[in-house]
Amino acid sequence: MSLGFSVDELLPKARGGGQLKMGLAKLEESEWLQPKPDLVARAEGFAAYPEGVQIAPEGEAPGAELAAMLGLPGGLPEAARAHHEDMCLLTLREGDEQYRLVGAAVAWPSDWAPADKMGLPLRALHGPIQGYEEQLASGVDNFMAKLKPGAIYGRCNWFIAATGEKRWVAEPPAQAFADVTSDNAGETLFVRSERQTLRRLPKTGAILFTIGIYVSALSALSQANIQRLATAVSSLLTGEGDRRGAGAYADALIGYAKRQELERAG
Template sequence: MTEILQTHIPYDAFAEVALPGISPMKMTDWLIIDEAYAGQMALREELLARRCGDVLALDEHACAAAAELLDVILELLEEKEGFLVSGTVVTCPDGRKVTLDGQDPLGSVARLVQEDICILQRQGDQHVLTGAVLCFPASWSLSEKFGKPLTGIHVPVDSYDDNIARRVQRLFDGVRVERPMWRKNLLWYNNPDLFQPRSENERRTPVDKSSAPYLRSERQSILRLPRSEAVVFSIHTFVVARENVATE
């Protein structure tokens, strides 16, 4: 598969913070359009065409939230350089013209932005994954996590103990409209592929951090939709060659 790389990460991926490592951000800073946009979007188009069932899922009870999410994103893209929103057609920075599909709002979202998107809605005492477009999974599988609550989604993450689970649930309960938050992670990889699904029963092969050629970091954002009150968890994936990490 062709390498799709960024040349840098716009934050300190190595800064140590206590879990869950959340910081506030401006709503206008939520969506990132970077130098890998064209490559990442080409791959997203390919995955949506060939493996849609593996990368997109939407519960019927989340349809209104997905439509609302598309409206929010379109409003933000109208202010982003390189985008032209004209009725039901959006011209993107890579020259593609995306025709919006009101019957498939998550599919439209997936073709506009680099971020993977998860929609979570409160059911009982936890938030449940009711919609997602996940083109760039890092060692997890949408089919295994769809319809599960936060505790089920994080199986088998060793650090996700009861204390962290309670703190994350409070975070999802407390996130306010127009007050998004973000965190980051990082992992070293031998393979730069963006699409790396893996079953929760299949552990990732250990990687030598001192020699692995690629650093993969996710900027994960959390925000609340105003009408549906659903929580959106988005993931912007950066993959940078080691030589560029060393330069920074």
């Protein structure tokens, strides 16, 4: 199943509220990375955020393996600069049960800083995600342990942001969404989707996690996706909506969706 490479294509495959789930789809090699990346935008992104590149000693060999696999000299930074996707490397230390982040080349993070996450195990990496420990942690650990070289899996998610910038640092929701109304939500709310993939590197055994960022104004989405988001924000997990700042924009988004539906019907 292909995930696509745009917010409109990704949203129907993303979780629409309710219990957390991995939601993985097996991908072919041709579906792994965006085929025509904007390398100027990538260069600008890394130049504006040089601290997005963080590599521990344990990440050097996997980074070199990844670059060689992609036909590039160098390591992890060169691999990420030559593709649309941000890239992270995780390895399993002897005696550990969880993979740890040992390398990151991230130009467009979704409200996180690689320097703060380096060396952390998976459960700590996902600590801020409401429900992760209870609903996902064991399944993710088992998946990572069993992932075979050559297999590629993908998934996607979504966030609502008050900016269309690819590098997103969330502001306090009451401030970020202060001017959003049901009348202007189409232009003031932006949907941010991460197209994530996982694969194991055959020589080092490290796991590569890629994050392709796609952003769209709410008004640019299909009517079906606008309605999908309106339903989803009403069914987020207890506590999850607070983390996402949904209380500050949900009414405006739902009102906008209802108005669009009425206009379409009329």
